Amino acid sequence: MADPADLPIAASPEAVGFDSGRLGRLDAYMAEMVEAGHVAGTSTLLMRHGQVVAFTTQGKADLASNAPLARDALFRIYSMTKPITGVALMILFEEGRWSLDDPITRFLPELVGLKVFAGLDANGGLLTTDAVRAPTMRELLSHTAGFGYGLFDVHPVERAYRDAGVLQAANLDELASRVAAVPLHFQPGGEWFYSVATDLQGLIVERISGQRFGDFLQTRIFDPLGMVDTGFQTRPDNVDRLTAIYCDDGAGGLRPATEAFDMPINDFTRAPVFESGGGGLVSTAMDYARFGQMILNRGALNGVRILSPVAVALMGTNVVPDAVLAVANPLRLLPFNPAFGFGLDFAVALDPRRLGMVEGRGTLSWGGGGGTWFWIDPENDIVFVGLIQRLADPVSSAFRNRARTLVYQALTHPEK
Template structure:
């Protein structure tokens, strides 16, 4: 994944989409002095020419040409990408159509299922409560979710994947561990691991409420003793429940009041609502039987949700929809160390904490996109973000402490505090694009064009 996120202010967002972004692609502006451009901007508005932002335009065109070819090759019907530096838009591009067979060009305000790009937003909600003193990183999760006090840990399973032996937890998972996927919870996105099989059988992610999700999770053993391994998990959905419990508000309401509303993320939420349903891009997947890309009707063995209606369970791990512009505002807030347009969401120290690797030195990762490198040696994991500790050692070109993640339908983003830039890419295809990972290629083609990072 590393190699590779509605309401009354819609008119204001539309104006922002039309004015600054159009100028980023058309008329060139006068170069901005290097000294002025090197100062991070508090607002995401206006634009910089590639030259003023330190990019070689001819080299940056390689990025545009590659993304355009992904569309013309039929890997996806269309996409949007946004590159920003120093609080200004360098490129905001749309490619192709809304869907295969559609006559509508991909608009800049298309709504996408961001799936696991929901996770960093949930992490920010958690950190808001952290700053209020409502929890601490090394608190046991059982302090807030007592249903987990009697969790067992899987020891062995038979050839059919049925768990044959369990043991007691040596200690409960900590809050730090549920925010870094080292607590031992399963997920159910696949069914190869015996614990994941149980997550599917019990339909943990299909629960009717966050509390019901907790109750179902409590019936399933952990994959491993807390803190001894890393496995992508439902821990961020558990975080959503904790936000709901500690705040006394429905999870979606807390996000709207404390994140989406203040950041003017007007098209982000757990549903589009009927009025915006037509703006939700169709999602595709490769069908082996037909040997072609078709519109997806299911995801992870479940029916595709109706996003025009509020969900039964507000999934902090993967339930949000958003736009490229909305998610860009979130990224700029993180890049600004917690504030945007004069509105502060988090303190600088809290953002730095999220951007700090918390994976123990003895934990190895089997599949994190870094060819089995230890998380702490090259590619780390902070609090609901992947973090680059040593990008060159990891084989990538971005700056140190770059924060990133992606979504199941191919969406991706990264936030690079070293170079004061971020990138958001949106497509809608499950299971990969049948070729090079777009997030990886976007990184390479962006940074090979950044020839003057001092600007």
Template sequence: MLRKFLVAGAALALAGCASVPQSPVQQAAPAVNPARIDATLKNFTDAGKLAGASALVTVDGKEVYSGAFGYSDREAKKPMARDTIVQIYSMTKPITGVALMKLWEEGKFRLDDPVAKYIPELANVKVLQGLDAKGKPILVAPVRQMTIRDVTRHTAGLTYCGGDIRPEMAQFCADKPMKPEYTLDEFARRLGQIPLEYQPGEQWKYSFGVDVQALLVQRISGMPFDQYLKKTVLDPLGMKDTGFYVPPEKQNRLMAVYDVGTDGTLTRENDADALSFPTKRWPLTPGGYGLSSTLDDYSRFARMLLGEGALDGVRILQPSTVRLMSTSVLDPAVTDRIWLPSKGQVGFGIDFAVRIAPPKAADESSGAVGEFFWDGRNYTLFWVDPKNKLTAVFFTQYVPFGRVPAHKAFRDAVYEGFDPSAVAPKP
């Protein structure tokens, strides 16, 4: 009898504990205010600052916001929609990084392997030290070889042959190594003839490093990069509208691209130029740009990362790999980081910027410590916030990057009801 009494008492105690509600602190979820986000995006499109804008936000795997405003084609009055396809440019980079790290998980390479082990075209690259008295380049041997780890964090010393190159590099970039008509192999051959801007590990320098990653995937896997990406990342995640080529039956969903003048006037770019990459099958399948996608597709990618490599029962990466990618690995001694500090209090992991401190100034975008993110040339943006179990994707299509400050406005609207430490101080 005593034993029965004790067992019954224990059962009642357990039942009582189970029925006690969690404290408000445990139950409380960050409050996303859809009306505030709606107003923010609508203000940009109603004022004509953006032709169209859309966004998708999830918290703890559940959609808490979706909205689309303005036009994907302003001239044809075609509304921006949830399934509008946009060119994501550098938001291709994190997807490339995931593909590369799948091979790393399989033991196919080590992060500290020399890149030249797999891409011998880069074995004899020199470093541009400067110019001599006659204006001729001084080329020296690298103090060490660039590694795969270097190309994942932009510390390889490689260039991007863009507007932020050192002036003395211009002569080497007159004929850019990457064009749509080149294959990745031809790109590597041409890149191997261009010196490094800096010694490997010396500076953070945005570069062709992720395109090198794409060729690493191709060489190590033995499969064309785009096919490997489709087979191991895009198809398993159900990213059915994401790829380097948008087929004719989907091209009417592509958003036009607009130039924003210094006076704020929007001018549509010529479609033949602005939409040429996604509407033709090119030999080039770059790792640093080139994919087009939809809100839902990219949100699935972001939610996979939030799920530490898994989504809807499909595992893409191991949790430890996602944590490695989303942890800043920049040496504090690497103080030269060109425009990276403009992204906020951030470091850099593997193909992601990583927030390492809360916003400290009113002009800094809202965000939580530990979030990781990246954006794209045409002003697309995504981030993953593990602290708040949040993912966000923002789409528009305009250049030049940053002329209309919609990223900050969108972030501020998303974090309005969150922990104050995630929000920049008021001016």
């Protein structure tokens, strides 16, 4: 097991290629957003060459109690759970338990005979056609299988997911059964749509390993990496560190969030109804930085290997078909194109300069519905974790974009 102690600290930002004064602009921006009441608190952790360059917390963990935000504060990381689920599945890939071109029906027989959305009838009912084949594991890990989510009111299939209560299932097996009753958005491999696919990945981990999903994550990822506070619920000894979460109050400020994505906010003091591989984890900045550094190190941290370098390379290789990337589609939620793609549970910057992005080529990233985000930049040897307590909206999106700019404007010695 890895030592859970804090990661190594750089002697100074300058020692690892950053300008201290310019890096201070990041802290100033975060302080400004806290002071303006746009967020309750911020936690930002920047690493380079395996060392912590800057780790700053500002503001409050809970506005009602006035409790300050500490470095070990626990955040609902929502979809930042997805890359961890992908790593769990890749561990089993390396054991020869599945391949990228396997049909998912090998592990999810409930999904044999899927239908595909073909339009609406005169009464607004869904018209369907047969799927030409079952989605593959590669498509499941890249959101190109055709599944929906039920979180976005943008398409009849999304509304059908919501009507079927897919995310309100009592367990992962029931979730798969409810998914089977709703048609795919498109033929497998024909598009990209953010989906419930990662929850299905968690079920596949359970079925292949014979372990409960959370137990697999604990024994194969969290314990080895020293991620001592990451899990599907809090413990008695750390429950006081769970941060409150907020949303826009409609007047430029914050109000306590009571639900997210049409579901009650999980307080994480009780075991969840099911362990969501798509968005169910709670974590800390330091824990997630350890995970990110393992990926940056091509699968290992402090002498503990989770994946081989080739498995990490697979996760960071775009698998969205060129024909999909070549055509714009507003339903994708992100502007995927030939310069920006998606690998196995990570977004991938293929040609960042072409997009006006400041990070390095091959940067892996994603974010969470509670305002959290991260990126892993192999070209510049950087890991960044940003955590706030505001449900995803234009303000929280602006945090992500501004943080990247402010980090890289301080990088005086780019690349390795």
